[in-house]
Amino acid sequence: MLAMNYRGPGRVRADQKPMPEILHPEDAIVKVTRSCICGSDLHLYNGNVPDTRVGTTFGHEFTGVVTEIGSEVKKLQVGDHALVPFNIACGKCIFCRQGLFGNCHESNPQATAVGGIFGYSHTAGGYDGGQAEYVRVPYADVGPTVIPPGMDLDDAVLLTDVVPTGYQAAEMGGIQIGDTVVVFGAGPIGIMAAKCSWLFGAGRVIVIDELDYRLEFAKNYAQCEVYNFRSMKDPVLFIKKITDYLGADVCIDAVGAEATGSAIQSITGRKLLLQAGSPTALSWAINSVKKGGVVSIVGVYGPTGNFIPIGNVLNKGITIRANQASVKRLLPKLIEHVQNGILEPKKLITHRIPLEEVADAYRIFSDKLDECIKPVLITSP
Ligand code: NAD
Ligand code: ZN
Incomplete structure (x- = not known):
């Protein structure tokens, strides 16, 4: 065969x-x-x-x-x-x-x-x-x-x-009525997570990626706001600014390990990033979620991930949920x-x-x- x-x-x-x-x-x-x-x-x-x-x-x-x-x-x-x-x-x-x-x-x-x-x-x-x-x-x-x-x-x-993973990403976020949800990654998983976030009562859904064609698709398919992180100086600050400096209620990592690597290469030259090989989307998610908020991870990582801002997880009282769907x-x-x-x-x-x-x-x-x-x-x- x-x-x-x-x-x-x-x-x-x-x-x-x-x-x-x-x-x-x-x-x-x-x-x-x-x-x-x-x-x-x-x-x-x-x-x-x-x-x-x-x-x-x-x-x-x-x-x-x-x-x-x-x-x-x-x-x-x-x-x-x-x-x-x-x-x-x-x-x-x-x-x-x-x-x-x-x-x-x-x-x-x-x-x-x-x-x-x-x-x-x-x-x-x-x-x-x-x-x-x-x-x-x-x-x-x-x-x-x-x-x-x-x-x-x-x-x-x-x-x-794709559908169950996107849905579970939103479900793990524990979205409450009216919540602001930020999804990192406009691949099939992120797009589906954005679409499903509405089913849990989100009041605002934002998708972040670097590929305009995918952002355009996400905007039409999931009726969400979209932003290209290459047009921002600092994605974390950007998200703070558009959320009254409080941060998002829920952040979803629909990127995972190596896709993050390409993002790092694509914006080298700016001192935004922690270190090559570090999980950028996940760090952004942790740093831009509200105190007491939830970070839901469906992006796939290897057994270890370095340079996650774990101190911020503690100090902000963040809940992290992650799994295979x-x-x-x-x-x-x-x-x-x-x-x-x-x-x-x-x-x-x-x-x-x-x-x-x-x-x-x-x-x-x-x-x-x-x-x-x-x-x-x-x-x-
Ligand atoms: P994909 O490669 O099509 O999409 C990933 C997207 O992330 C790309 O559009 C890329 O431009 C974007 N991206 C890269 N770095 C970024 C950053 N720092 N911030 C925002 N966006 C960034 O992949 P996919 O099929 O959508 O899958 C996404 C992730 O979900 C992968 O890691 C995959 O392994 C994982 N996944 C998990 C499960 C599960 O059960 N947990 C199931 C399926 C897929
Ligand atoms: Zn798959």
Whole structure:
């Protein structure tokens, strides 16, 4: 079968690989119909996730048709067209039972933190992902959800990660009616977080990025205020100024580690930043949130992050909440929001690229070329 094949930092290609097989009675094999590239894949692509092995297939956002099931799979049937959450969750462990499906213990027992994730290195369990014609799906009765009749596949594929992650970013912010929310990052996650902030009662939503085309998209899609941080001397002071010098009630970090690195390079020369490699967006979030406010982190970081202004967290009495999204927990509500038109995720998809051209797709998304917001790889019609 054809599959994306990681060859080392900045190098991916489409190759023939062996067909996946049922390895456990609770597995299913799925013939992929849509598979997205995510900002999280860029951490892998850039070689910044430990134990990302050459030969791995990435892809944690996919839909597909079930072609085979293990002997213990009871709910999912051959022929079902399913959307598959990016978290691999057993549904039974102590974490899954609390709704923490992103922190499942059984799917990645080696790890102290993250649960299993499709196509996300051996740090996240070593599972191959869905940027391929076929993929093995463990615990097939837990995560995979049959796509409701009439739902567009482009909407369905974004319910596997982007919509739940954006929604959870807003949820973790504990937004109160009338709150001012500042979202750092106008990628698909930040845009969705901004849109979802209104659902929790925000009174004002502001998105910050350096890419004007993305800010323009965010403004239209999420009806929010947008600002380019390259036009500011000091983003923290700027946010203070537009919030009566109090700061935002909630700041959301939808940037994460390496994207921040590019931001640092892009504004070198100004003494805004703490140090190359430091989490700029997160520092800005901490420093521009109100005393007693909440910083919600969905941007992905490695196990350690340096130079976070932790003293300001203490002195301002800030609450920090962070996690991988718990897709399965949120799906019932979010499917409804998509069905009733409250969220229209498919609008985020700007590029539809055949799997054969996966190298181009990564380049376009990574370098933010051609006004790319979200690319989807088309594996079969
Ligand atoms: P993306 O690369 O498309 O978007 C990131 C955006 O951040 C870019 O538009 C970039 O210009 C902007 N940016 C860079 N530095 C900035 C700064 N200092 N301030 C403001 N904006 C800045 O990625 P995405 O798909 O939107 O994902 C965003 C983050 O969310 C990534 O770190 C990704 O790994 C993470 N993520 C987390 C989860 C989860 O479950 N927690 C799920 C999906 C994605
Ligand atoms: Zn993703």
